[in-house]
Amino acid sequence: MREILKKLYETNNLDLNELTFLIENVDEATITDIKEKAKELNQKIYGNKIYIRALLEFSNYCRKNCMYCGLRKDNENVDRFRLDKNQIVDSIGKAYDFGYRSFVMQSGEDEYYTKDILSDIIFTLKEKFEGIAITLSIGERKFEEYEAFKKAGADRFLLRHETANEKQYEKLHPGMSFEERVRCLHDLKSLGYQVGAGFLVGLPKTSSQIMVENLRFLKELQPHMVGIGPLIIHNDTPLKNFSNGSVEDTFFYLAITRLLLPKAMLPVTTAVNTLDKNGLERGIHSGGNVLMLNLSPQEVKQKYELYKNRETKSVYDLDKVAERLENLGYEAYIGRGDHIDWSI
Ligand code: SAM
Ligand code: SF4
Numbered sequence: 001m002r003e004i005l006k007k008l009y010e011t012n013n014l015d016l017n018e019l020t021f022l023i024e025n026v027d028e029a030t031i032t033d034i035k036e037k038a039k040e041l042n043q044k045i046y047g048n049k050i051y052i053r054a055l056l057e058f059s060n061y062c063r064k065n066c067m068y069c070g071l072r073k074d075n076e077n078v079d080r081f082r083l084d085k086n087q088i089v090d091s092i093g094k095a096y097d098f099g100y101r102s103f104v105m106q107s108g109e110d111e112y113y114t115k116d117i118l119s120d121i122i123f124t125l126k127e128k129f130e131g132i133a134i135t136l137s138i139g140e141r142k143f144e145e146y147e148a149f150k151k152a153g154a155d156r157f158l159l160r161h162e163t164a165n166e167k168q169y170e171k172l173h174p175g176m177s178f179e180e181r182v183r184c185l186h187d188l189k190s191l192g193y194q195v196g197a198g199f200l201v202g203l204p205k206t207s208s209q210i211m212v213e214n215l216r217f218l219k220e221l222q223p224h225m226v227g228i229g230p231l232i233i234h235n236d237t238p239l240k241n242f243s244n245g246s247v248e249d250t251f252f253y254l255a256i257t258r259l260l261l262p263k264a265m266l267p268v269t270t271a272v273n274t275l276d277k278n279g280l281e282r283g284i285h286s287g288g289n290v291l292m293l294n295l296s297p298q299e300v301k302q303k304y305e306l307y308k309n310r311e312t313k314s315v316y317d318l319d320k321v322a323e324r325l326e327n328l329g330y331e332a333y334i335g336r337g338d339h340i341d342w343s344i
Contacts, residue, residue, distance in 0.1 A: 005022075041258055050331070053267075054315045060081055063109045065173075071304070092132075096132065101335045122152040155194060158196035164213040225266070226261065228266075268283025284330065
């Protein structure tokens with residue numbers, strides 16, 4: 001174990017066998033050490049800034065049926081909404097005036113926002129609000145659509161791979177294919193987006209081997225961002241009889257990911273903050289450096305229910321978040337906050 005850790009800390013890489021050994025034999029003291037090293041590495045690269053993203057959930061319509069997600073198409077208990085261009089521009093404008101420069105636009109896979117409609121919204125936002133970064137998180141689209149959104153001004157794209165095990169992926173995503181997911185991620189990279197992948201912790205029937213596959217997948221893809229969150233069970237989904245993913249495991253995988261991809265932007269996700277009220281502090285102590293705060297209008301926030309009791313801190317509660325960060329010796333940063341290779 002000592003040799004494996006030395007290699008991980010010195011080279012930021014482990015092969016398949018070494019990762020398997022680490023995951024299957026890790027003890028509490030080693031986990032503490034790994035988290036400490038991940039936190040130090042993050043500080044070395046990104047200093048004491050925690051990058052705050054303003055998240056707008058603009059539609060909860062979805063044509064997909066991911067087995068774990070409350071927004072899945074077959075869930076008839078969802079009160080569906082979508083924001084129009086004016087509502088989107090207004091919401092982002094308010095947060096812009098407050099000082100935010102990094103915006104994430106997230107939705108279900110909603111075909112209402114065609115190539116032209118969404119490109120127009122992105123173009124307008126970039127024209128009106130100088131210096132902002134736009135991250136899209138809208139699921140799978142054709143190359144031409146990703147290309148049009150990039151041309152319109154989108155900067156980044158979040159598309160978690162969810163699980164890198166093809167069989168598990170296809171069981172949990174009816175009608176979808178892992179090959180297509182990977183196609184999307186590669187298209188996004190080739191178009192020059194800053195790309196985010198990531199996985200869910202605690203999906204049914206996850207072996208240590210699958211977690212190794214997740215980490216190896218990330219190491220090969222070299223995404224700029226990685227979202228890692230625990231599964232949270234939603235009662236209106238086919239996974240209703242399963243259990244939530246573990247927050248302890250989530251922090252462990254966050255730390256390992258920091259060590260394997262030192263420069264990655266790593267959010268302390270909403271899901272981990274939902275399950276652990278000290279998620280923010282613990283996530284930063286595991287190498288996390290990004291936090292998303294919600295800017296969705298109050299009347300639609302509750303309807304964006306991937307899972308129950310979602311922790312949705314508002315962008316306008318920045319003071320409280322900044323105070324928590326200050327107590328840890330960090331600063332809340334609301335600028336664009338690009339991946340370090342983009343800023344030079
Ligand atoms: N529809 C887009 C997509 O799937 O990429 C973006 C929105 S989707 C709600 C964003 C992420 O939410 C997914 O990548 C998934 O990992 C996460 N998610 C969905 N249901 C969840 C659940 N029950 N627990 C934890 N995370 C969940
Ligand atoms: Fe739709 Fe995304 Fe939920 Fe899947 S995870 S059902 S694509 S909103």
